[in-house]
Amino acid sequence: MxxxxxxxxxxxxxxxxxxxxxxxxxxxxxxxxxxxxxxxxxxxxxxxxxxxxxxxxxxxxxxxxxxxxxxxxxxxxxxxxxxxxxxxxxxxxxxxxxxxxxxxxxxxxxxxxxxxxxxxxxxxxxxxxxxxxxxxxxxxxxxxxxxxxxxxxxxxxxxxxxxxxxPFVRHGSIRSPEIAEQAAFYGDGFFHNNIFWPAEHTRRMAQLYRRRYAHHGHGTPEQAIVGLGGQVFMRKNSQDAVREFRPYFNYAPVYGHGPSLEDFTEQTPLTVGSPQQVIERTLAFRETVGDYQRQLFLMDHAGLPLKTVLEQLDILGEEVVPVLREEFAKGHPAEVPDAPTHASLLKAQEEVNAA
Known part of the structure; x- marks a missing residue:
């Protein structure tokens, strides 16, 4: 609140x-x-x-x-x-x-x-x-x-x-290698809440999980199930996005009264700008963690009014997500599995029982 x-x-x-x-x-x-x-x-x-x-x-x-x-x-x-x-x-x-x-x-x-x-x-x-x-x-x-x-x-x-x-499980952690290890041990997914930390830290956590996933015999490192967090604020023009979001950033309980908006967006995955800037930066996350299966965005935070949040969801759903889906699908390695669903898990269980 x-x-x-x-x-x-x-x-x-x-x-x-x-x-x-x-x-x-x-x-x-x-x-x-x-x-x-x-x-x-x-x-x-x-x-x-x-x-x-x-x-x-x-x-x-x-x-x-x-x-x-x-x-x-x-x-x-x-x-x-x-x-x-x-x-x-x-x-x-x-x-x-x-x-x-x-x-x-x-x-x-x-x-x-x-x-x-x-x-x-x-x-x-x-x-x-x-x-x-x-x-x-x-x-x-x-x-x-x-x-x-x-x-x-x-x-x-x-x-x-x-x-x-x-239910499929994705172990969530920002900072604890023990949790990445736990996810790998069971062959579960790993979710790094990619919000506050620099890319190199996110890379180390994802790579650790992938290595240990393979070590425990669940598949190749590329077959591990990785998810990332992220946070964005968008307007048609990047200058309008920065101007509108700055007061919310400056006084946000979580990261307010700290680094400037410019420093925070440079050092973390926070993206404040146009839909195209969000698309380009999100696609670049693959350079950090490899091909991955889930991208979440923090949308409703920092005191943003409901009207603004709904506008952000519209932009995300209409202008950003369709492009991300298309671009992530291009060159998607065949060995990287899709995110598990109830239907796919049920099918896999039935195949094991039949064998």
């Missing part, structure tokens, strides 16, 4: 929650139509409001037909893996399989003691909780004992995953 620096007005919790669901958007056309994925974060402290991602995603599932629903991220260290298993299996059924999961540790330290955990145990918690989550999705009856939660005896998580196929 960030104040709009140009008006001084701060939206209410109700306004922000309704805006996230876009229930007050244009009635005749949904601006998500040209897009593939909608993802939401999870936070439990003011000024954030999305404390219940599956509630929001269930609402969005009922209003869409093709959109893949995901989190960025589900707090694997503080959420109970039993509840994660059940919540996302339920969401899977409601959305007919259009669900991914992105576990992560989040970026708000105090959340750990609020949920009875020690932030200093973040990596061991992430490992243990995810190992249990996998078993809960893949085994009908689970006997389990670990370090951080009470044991389970003869436990069955309900509902079971749709068609016996758990």
């Amino acid at each position: 960030t104040s709009d620096p140009t008006t001084g007005r701060t939206p209410s919790e109700h306004e922000r929650i309704k805006a996230m669901s876009l229930s007050r958007s244009r009635r005749r056309r949904c601006p998500w139509t040209p897009l593939d994925v909608f993802a939401t974060g999870e936070h439990h402290s003011p000024p954030f409001v999305p404390s219940s991602p599956t509630t929001l995603l269930g609402y969005v599932a009922a209003r869409t037909e093709k959109l893949i629903l995901s989190t960025v991220t589900t707090l694997i260290t503080t959420d109970d893996p039993v509840k994660i298993a059940e919540d996302f299996a339920m969401l899977q059924h409601l959305a007919d399989g259009r669900v991914d999961l992105m576990p992560g540790r989040g970026n708000t330290g105090p959340v750990h003691p609020w949920f009875g955990q020690d932030i200093r145990q973040g990596i061991p918690l992430a490992r243990e909780n995810y190992a249990l989550l996998r078993r809960l999705w893949r085994e009908d009856v689970v006997d389990w004992e670990g370090t951080f939660r009470t044991p389970l005896q003869g436990f069955t998580a309900t509902p079971r995953p749709l068609d016996g196929v758990p």
